[in-house]
Amino acid sequence: MTTLSVSGLNVWFSTEDGPLHALKDVTFDIPERRIVGIVGESGCGKSTLINAILGLLADNGEIRNGEILFEGQSDLTKLTRREMQDLRGPRISTVFQDPMGALNPVLSVGEQMINIQYRSGQSKAEKAARAIEMLKLVRIPDADSALNRYPHQFSGGMKQRIAIAMSLMMEPALLIADEPTTALDATLEVATIELLQDLQEQIGCSVMFISHHLGVIAELCQDVVVMYAGEVVERGTVRDVFHDPRHPYTRRLLECDPARQTERTRVLPTIPGEIPDLRHRPEGCVFAPRCLERHPGCDMAQSERMVAPGHAARCNLVDQSAAEGESA
Amino acid sequence: MLNYAVKRLGLAVAIVSVAMFLLFCMIYLVPGDPASVALGPRATDAMKEALRVKMGLDQPIWVQFWNFFSGAWTGDLGQEVLSGRPVLDVVLEQLPFTLALIAGGITWSVAIGIPLGCWAAINRGSFADRLVGILSVAVIAVPSFVIAIYALLIFSVSLRWLPAIGAGEPGHLGDQIVHLILPSLAVGLGWVGYIARMVRASMLEVLEASHIRTARAFGLPENMITYRYALTIAILPTITLLGVGIGQMLSSAVFAEIVFARPGVGKLVYDAILTRNFPVVTGAVLVTTVIFVLLNLVADLIVGALDPRVRSSF
Numbered sequence A: 001m002t003t004l005s006v007s008g009l010n011v012w013f014s015t016e017d018g019p020l021h022a023l024k025d026v027t028f029d030i031p032e033r034r035i036v037g038i039v040g041e042s043g044c045g046k047s048t049l050i051n052a053i054l055g056l057l058a059d060n061g062e063i064r065n066g067e068i069l070f071e072g073q074s075d076l077t078k079l080t081r082r083e084m085q086d087l088r089g090p091r092i093s094t095v096f097q098d099p100m101g102a103l104n105p106v107l108s109v110g111e112q113m114i115n116i117q118y119r120s121g122q123s124k125a126e127k128a129a130r131a132i133e134m135l136k137l138v139r140i141p142d143a144d145s146a147l148n149r150y151p152h153q154f155s156g157g158m159k160q161r162i163a164i165a166m167s168l169m170m171e172p173a174l175l176i177a178d179e180p181t182t183a184l185d186a187t188l189e190v191a192t193i194e195l196l197q198d199l200q201e202q203i204g205c206s207v208m209f210i211s212h213h214l215g216v217i218a219e220l221c222q223d224v225v226v227m228y229a230g231e232v233v234e235r236g237t238v239r240d241v242f243h244d245p246r247h248p249y250t251r252r253l254l255e256c257d258p259a260r261q262t263e264r265t266r267v268l269p270t271i272p273g274e275i276p277d278l279r280h281r282p283e284g285c286v287f288a289p290r291c292l293e294r295h296p297g298c299d300m301a302q303s304e305r306m307v308a309p310g311h312a313a314r315c316n317l318v319d320q321s322a323a324e325g326e327s328a
Numbered sequence B: 001m002l003n004y005a006v007k008r009l010g011l012a013v014a015i016v017s018v019a020m021f022l023l024f025c026m027i028y029l030v031p032g033d034p035a036s037v038a039l040g041p042r043a044t045d046a047m048k049e050a051l052r053v054k055m056g057l058d059q060p061i062w063v064q065f066w067n068f069f070s071g072a073w074t075g076d077l078g079q080e081v082l083s084g085r086p087v088l089d090v091v092l093e094q095l096p097f098t099l100a101l102i103a104g105g106i107t108w109s110v111a112i113g114i115p116l117g118c119w120a121a122i123n124r125g126s127f128a129d130r131l132v133g134i135l136s137v138a139v140i141a142v143p144s145f146v147i148a149i150y151a152l153l154i155f156s157v158s159l160r161w162l163p164a165i166g167a168g169e170p171g172h173l174g175d176q177i178v179h180l181i182l183p184s185l186a187v188g189l190g191w192v193g194y195i196a197r198m199v200r201a202s203m204l205e206v207l208e209a210s211h212i213r214t215a216r217a218f219g220l221p222e223n224m225i226t227y228r229y230a231l232t233i234a235i236l237p238t239i240t241l242l243g244v245g246i247g248q249m250l251s252s253a254v255f256a257e258i259v260f261a262r263p264g265v266g267k268l269v270y271d272a273i274l275t276r277n278f279p280v281v282t283g284a285v286l287v288t289t290v291i292f293v294l295l296n297l298v299a300d301l302i303v304g305a306l307d308p309r310v311r312s313s314f
């Protein structure tokens, strides 16, 4: 069964300079018990995607069409506020990027962990015991007394572990992690990733892991979704996409990954150009203005093509380059 | 914590000392010889001279200042010119009335201002929000004595709902509270506006914070988010503002006490100025300064008690 199935999702923001098409026909699945990575440059719509799933889009944002099917039954785009609120936390929980700001500074860690169990119907002591158990699981030293402490009394890495403990406390079916390790240094990043992996296995939830760090995605995830300018340009298993990238953007992204640099260069390669203004999307392929493999067919609308079972790319060249690959 | 308290106390002492110095200069610069002013035009030179000696006015200025300064710190604020009663006693007798008035003013401003500000922030951009904005500016702009006079005319004179003058029967708490309603409203109404604006602004800021997003992502009820997660933070600058605002409320209290003919320090000072009873004026101002500094300190301690980040930096 798929935990989350997003299909044809379109999100628009109304801005002073006109409507902005932030997500266009976004389609992907998060199968049960799998970790799916979402990659893409800053501004490609990763946070918008999370907010659309959580029902927390900004007031000027709107889902125009598309479906977000959760656990095969409820379409999240059609739920009432109340129903959505009941899913957030117990069924779908989130770890955000900024560990410093994710916890409330004036409430004790204990109060925050107890408050989010408000639906459990347990006594306060039971909720506190559960919180301590989770803090132990994420290896917070002195977990019992940690409940009485405040966020500023913990280091950044510990705060992020507390945030992870909070998000997994109610054993959700889906964990959404929005660049949970970007603010941490390299060693902490590795430790946090391992912790996430451990807990995911124990709890058996699915994870949607947002990152722009390809190394982390390769390490942690089984599937990957590559986004560009609010569109899914390529998706498939990590093995397929990383070893046989079919979309020119994915190829450029992989070339630019510092971990993949074989020679030491002074300047890291970056993709020249910028994400187009999403208020004025190009008629054809969104990546065309920056694409090195551009050809006349790029001015037409691109549709997603399956290149192998479970591996899709949104580029009209796909068939052709595949054919060339075979003939070569 | 101890370190912080010592620092704050030192600062408080310094502020009061400066206030004393300014007060002393003020009396010294007021035209006319205090002894002749006190005794009136028909006093003989010998009588004036005797009073001058008694008041220490024949001493060099720095001795006079030292006497004033050391006296004040030990609670000796001099004697009332005519009755000879210690000024401190006279002021302390009036102080509870003024403190009650200030407390009433704070109660009004907090009880109305905070919910109003919250409500405006939650319904940002709505008609209600704009209405609160306009009303806030209006009550801030109207001087408190105007509010006092209108409140008196409407609720006491025309409608006869509330008593017009006095502080109520001594020892009868209910009666005293009824007498407090209008004057404290006059003192606090402007602050309803300040607090509503302040709470609205800081609520809007806090509601944007990422921890509020986290709270929403955990599906916490909106009420809990607003009042427990956001307001607890948004309230902090408001408390600091109130600590400072008490100075302004003290000056509004003077008008309220005059308009409603209530006893109190403001009324005391007003009468003392009219009768040129200078020791009472300086004594009352000094006591008020001490009260102001203390209440400011209390406001900071409350912020410390509510904000663990501040508490641990004490």
Ligand SMILES: Nc1ncnc2c1ncn2[C@@H]1O[C@H](COP(=O)(O)OP(=O)(O)OP(=O)(O)O)[C@@H](O)[C@H]1O
Pocket (backbone or CB within 6 Å): A013, A014, A015, A020, A022, A040, A041, A042, A043, A044, A045, A046, A047, A048, A049, A058, A060, A061, A278
């Ligand atoms: N509330 C909003 N109003 C208008 N435009 C918005 C709003 N939120 C996001 N956008 C626009 O939508 C696009 C996607 O933004 P989003 O924050 O989802 O990107 P992101 O991939 O999360 O970037 P980052 O990696 O920097 O977090 C951007 O062009 C952004 O300007």
Ligand SMILES: [Mg+2]
Pocket (backbone or CB within 6 Å): A046, A047, A048
């Ligand atoms: Mg983002």
